[in-house]
Amino acid sequence: MSSMTALVYVLEEQVRDLLREKGSSRLIDGTAYGFDDWTVFHAYTEQPFTTPSGYVCTCIVVRSDAMGLVDEEKTLAEARHRLDSDERPVIVLIASSDATGSPSCRALVVTRAGVTGADTRFVPRRSELYTRNTGLLETSALAAKRVLIVGLGSGGSPIALELARAGVGHFTLIDFDRLELGNISRHVCGVNDLGRFKTLAVRDQILQKNPYAQVSTMEVNVNQALSQVDEAVAGCDLLIVASDNDQSRFNLNQMSLNYNKVALYGRAITRAAGGDVLRVRPWKGPCYNCIFSSGLVDGREEEMSQKRQALSVLPAYVEEDKINSMIQVGLSSDIAPIANMMTKMALVELSRGIETGISTVDEDLASDFYVWANRREEAYGNWPRMGFKWTHPSILRWYGARVDRDPNCMVCGSHITEDSVI
Amino acid sequence: MAWSSQQSARLRLETDILSRYFPTFSLRDSIIPGHAVVEGTMRSNAGHEYVIRLHVPADLPNSVPVVEIISPILKDRFGHSLVDLGTSYSMHLLKPENGVVRICHYSASHWSPNVTFTKVLLKIRAWIEAYEGHLDSGFPIDHYLPHMQA
Amino acid sequence: MEEKDSKSVQDHLTQITQGKQTTKKLVFDPRTQELILVDVKAPQVSPDAVTADDPTRDGFFAR
Numbered sequence A: 001m002s003s004m005t006a007l008v009y010v011l012e013e014q015v016r017d018l019l020r021e022k023g024s025s026r027l028i029d030g031t032a033y034g035f036d037d038w039t040v041f042h043a044y045t046e047q048p049f050t051t052p053s054g055y056v057c058t059c060i061v062v063r064s065d066a067m068g069l070v071d072e073e074k075t076l077a078e079a080r081h082r083l084d085s086d087e088r089p090v091i092v093l094i095a096s097s098d099a100t101g102s103p104s105c106r107a108l109v110v111t112r113a114g115v116t117g118a119d120t121r122f123v124p125r126r127s128e129l130y131t132r133n134t135g136l137l138e139t140s141a142l143a144a145k146r147v148l149i150v151g152l153g154s155g156g157s158p159i160a161l162e163l164a165r166a167g168v169g170h171f172t173l174i175d176f177d178r179l180e181l182g183n184i185s186r187h188v189c190g191v192n193d194l195g196r197f198k199t200l201a202v203r204d205q206i207l208q209k210n211p212y213a214q215v216s217t218m219e220v221n222v223n224q225a226l227s228q229v230d231e232a233v234a235g236c237d238l239l240i241v242a243s244d245n246d247q248s249r250f251n252l253n254q255m256s257l258n259y260n261k262v263a264l265y266g267r268a269i270t271r272a273a274g275g276d277v278l279r280v281r282p283w284k285g286p287c288y289n290c291i292f293s294s295g296l297v298d299g300r301e302e303e304m305s306q307k308r309q310a311l312s313v314l315p316a317y318v319e320e321d322k323i324n325s326m327i328q329v330g331l332s333s334d335i336a337p338i339a340n341m342m343t344k345m346a347l348v349e350l351s352r353g354i355e356t357g358i359s360t361v362d363e364d365l366a367s368d369f370y371v372w373a374n375r376r377e378e379a380y381g382n383w384p385r386m387g388f389k390w391t392h393p394s395i396l397r398w399y400g401a402r403v404d405r406d407p408n409c410m411v412c413g414s415h416i417t418e419d420s421v422i
Numbered sequence B: 001m002a003w004s005s006q007q008s009a010r011l012r013l014e015t016d017i018l019s020r021y022f023p024t025f026s027l028r029d030s031i032i033p034g035h036a037v038v039e040g041t042m043r044s045n046a047g048h049e050y051v052i053r054l055h056v057p058a059d060l061p062n063s064v065p066v067v068e069i070i071s072p073i074l075k076d077r078f079g080h081s082l083v084d085l086g087t088s089y090s091m092h093l094l095k096p097e098n099g100v101v102r103i104c105h106y107s108a109s110h111w112s113p114n115v116t117f118t119k120v121l122l123k124i125r126a127w128i129e130a131y132e133g134h135l136d137s138g139f140p141i142d143h144y145l146p147h148m149q150a
Numbered sequence C: 001m002e003e004k005d006s007k008s009v010q011d012h013l014t015q016i017t018q019g020k021q022t023t024k025k026l027v028f029d030p031r032t033q034e035l036i037l038v039d040v041k042a043p044q045v046s047p048d049a050v051t052a053d054d055p056t057r058d059g060f061f062a063r
């Protein structure tokens, strides 16, 4: 262990809970995780609700008695007793209240070489979450907002995380996929989360940004759990659709119209050569089906990032080789602009009537449909080079398209008659 | 879960249009989403009759309906049952279930809620004409009906 | 001039499948339930007739 004073982070909320306990002080088994050659520790009086990382080591916790005293000798003897043959230290947390009743916590690091004091710091509790500079988040403006995100892949997962960073307080995450090796390079989660449901892995990432966010998850296929998903749409303030198939988008589109919830749809096209983002303001602008039938969105261009997705949209007679050749993924950096645009549009929608500092962006987002090109390929193959002009379409810029509601739309159209639909 | 009000309205619209274009087709078992079917008879130009069953998807109108030819038992020009062909690219067939032929008409990536049952059945009507062409000539059905662009 | 014998209809389908230009179009007459070939510019065979070329020309399994 290096000579610097060890640093121990403790959840203030847990220390307060411990101090509220009545009765004689006793020794509690906590849990601690060490990093960086045992110089930094995260110690918990009980299992944290976020997923911890680091190297596990023993932690014992003791609460001072009514007189503010702790039998330190006995505690240290206990700590030494728990040292095992490897070099792992034992962390001792001593919780007490100061004269004003505020909680405090001391930490000791016990090794075979002896006992050293550590600096302790609190991770702020819920009520201080949004305290500027000392809290975890900058603003509480969006703390009451509820976001429903469908699809927690390369598009949905960064959006979830960005919204958590921006202070959105409530999330419902829907996806039935698990993290596989092929997803990792484009996902916010890493190898530690292999095999896990994307929903639960992303929930843990959200809680890393805001430990007090309310996150519920549904590991269901939208198309097979319509009533459950319907309920989730009814309860949200904003619907974000980052799923990978049109059937789910059509189903969610109907729900967004039914409950009058603004919905954002985003997708990447083949090899993430580019992508598009659609905002649906129900009954005020075009719906997903209006856009689909306008030809602006083409199901054939959709990026196929995994076999399950390809199998669900291709006829059964398509050969294995062909399916494998259709799975062409882009780079995370090619998905990022699309996820970022969706995040910004989400923040604009969530900020209506709230001062968040991005309200003027709404004036600029006059269009409901935006196109982005990463490279002059696929649908953007004949675009001119970017060069120095900004008067022609080029890669790496957003373009809003003027798209109106389709009066003959079979989903939101105004006058659906027999003659107009066949 | 029962049909939503939009779905009920859509079913009424579908049956209205059907009554105009394919009047023998009617909706059955319509109470339970996932069980409803539209069934009727089609007659080719040569006068042969085929019983067609279209399964109404539970998430109507958001996914591709399964369409089966219930009778007669279809054979190819060489006497093999079409069911035994299984999934067939050249004959525009999906994997059969319950011993009946399933026609591949729309792929999921080309489906939209704007497609009505009647439009689907028009494709089935063309498939039947192509099938009879196959019986005559021996050419596979995709000699008469093109494939989707993947 | 209308044609509705199976052979003519099937030949028309083949031409469409091969991407050839045709002077005929296929319509479905709901009264007779027949597929009928008519001149592209011909007036409606019946008020209810609909073009059956559209779904066919776009490709089976296509829009």
Ligand SMILES: [Zn+2]
Residues within 6 Å of the ligand: A286, A287, A288, A289, A290, A291, A405, A406, A409, A410, A411, A412, A413
């Ligand atoms: Zn619409």
